[in-house]
Amino acid sequence: MNIRSLLAMFYSGFLSVISFMLTWVKPRNRAVLLVSFQDNARALLNEYEDSGRPFELEVLYTRHAVSLANGYPSVSSCVINEKNPFHLMRAVYSMFKSKCVITDNYFLLTSVLRKRPQTKCIQIWHANGALKKFGLEDIGNRRRTPADMKRFKKVYASFDYIAVGSEKMADIFKRSFGVKDEQILRTGVPLTDQYFKDETRPLETSGQKVILYAPTYRDYNMTSVKLPFSKEHLSEELKGEFLLWVKLHPAVRNHVGLEEYEGMIKDVSDLPLKDLLHASDVLISDYSSIPFEYALLDKPMLFYTYDLKEYDKKRGLIDGYEAVIPGKACLTRGMLLEELKNIHHVHEEIKRFSYEWNEYSHGDASRKLLEFIEQQMLEGKKRPACS
Known part of the structure; x- marks a missing residue:
């Protein structure tokens, strides 16, 4: 086992300890947005502020999306460093006290939700299409250890739902993350909403x-x-x-x-x-x-x-x-x-x-996704935890 795999194993173990320590935390009618890329988050935050959803939303910004924080001062947020153990504890606590976690990337953090049926995890991914293989189909898996693959699958198993913009992408997620069709949300992808609105900043082109x-x-x-x-x-x-x-x-x-x-x-x-x-x-x-x-x-x-x-x-x-x-x-x-x-x-x-x-992306993906989250909070249902 190489050093990187060994460190990831200890990281995963530390998350498991935190998860056990915070088992007592009860979820409320609130959602957490775990952000790595800005476009999906921006679309959801704009819709959240405009529509006034009846649930609290907290944003956990990672370093790649931190510049987005200043644009939404009315939304509770914090910046997390995934290498800081205190930040990890803060993030797990925030997720555990929420009925819904929305994420846009592969985060080992979400693996703590795998056996937590009272908290739903929605993967919105950071692209509405794919020309490269990833997840279980990633050719780099050939060099991975069995421990690595087990860790990856724990993260994929934490996804209760995945938002997609097309059947093409739904099929890719089924193969890449091992999810079933009933876990697919055909809402469209939030980041595409911006292309249906006239909110662009003109750029100088010198007439060329x-x-x-x-x-x-x-x-x-x-x-x-x-x-x-x-x-x-x-x-x-x-x-x-x-x-x-x-x-x-x-x-x-x-x-x-x-x-x-x-x-x-x-x-x-x-x-x-x-x-x-x-x-x-x-x-x-x-x-x-x-x-x-x-x-x-x-x-x-x-x-x-x-x-x-x-x-x-x-x-x-x-x-x-x-x-x-x-x-x-x-x-x-x-x-x-x-x-x-x-x-x-x-x-x-x-x-x-x-x-x-872009079969399902028509400019209202963020609204549909937030409506789904609101509905899930009211119903309080979730699929059985993975073993």
């Missing part, structure tokens, strides 16, 4: 058409980024008609110094994704979940997959990746340029893609 390049996170290459077009491509092949915006993953942004060129290449990594998607004319991505959101705007997108085989081998793509994406998997810049020049030919593919993956 904008290509937004938003590559996925590559844990095997953190120190460089391969742009889809060079400044020469933009100025010569594309005749200066396009401005290339580049939005990097936060973890990559800290390691890469992107060279900008006035009127050609601009680093927009610090700007909100929603505003960038609305302001752009074309999206170029690869294996990221961003295309599922962009499809809601009915705009063209391209896929720059120069490392397709390597990525699939090291990280794992969903089966039939090239048939799923709305367009061609471009292995070279030449292919990408050709596809860009014929970009409007993929319009029908975009519509098909959006319908399949």
Whole structure:
């Protein structure tokens, strides 16, 4: 067993001790939102404040979402450091005194809810679609120990319900988390609500058409980024008609110094994704979940997959990746340029893609989810605890 697995085992054991110590805590008509990504949380908090739900909501922010806290001063909240034992005790206590816990990621914290039938756990995930394998289908599981897999399954078993935006994603969650169809909430995904509202901030584009390049996170290459077009491509092949915006993953942004060129290449990594998607004319991505959101705007997108085989081998793509994406998997810049020049030919593919993956997301996912939570609090029912 490696050091990382050993530490995770002790972490899990510590959570079990806390859980035992706090068994006496009784749940009330309140909910806890355990936040790692901002978009789902923002949508739910906006709906909660606007609708005045008859239950208390507390938000536990992790470090990636802490900047969201200042926007909702009327909602009870705290910031937790998952490595701090006192913070863990505080988090478990907050969850145990609630009838519902909403989470948006894999948190070992939720494993304490696995045998707690009086508290429901709803997984809303942080993407409304998936091009990469995860959970039980993650190819990295081949290197995991039996203890690791047992720990993962404890977390998955803590999910009483999972919100989805499509049957496509429902099927993926059934395989990835081992859940049953009756645990699927076909409410739509809260983070998609923002694309049905006119609340974007206009961005300066200098009159040019904008290509937004938003590559996925590559844990095997953190120190460089391969742009889809060079400044020469933009100025010569594309005749200066396009401005290339580049939005990097936060973890990559800290390691890469992107060279900008006035009127050609601009680093927009610090700007909100929603505003960038609305302001752009074309999206170029690869294996990221961003295309599922962009499809809601009915705009063209391209896929720059120069490392397709390597990525699939090291990280794992969903089966039939090239048939799923709305367009061609471009292995070279030449292919990408050709596809860009014929970009409007993929319009029908975009519509098909959006319908399949945003089937239940119609701008009211947050309202439906909060209504479901309210109903569950009144009914007080939960499936039997997992053994």
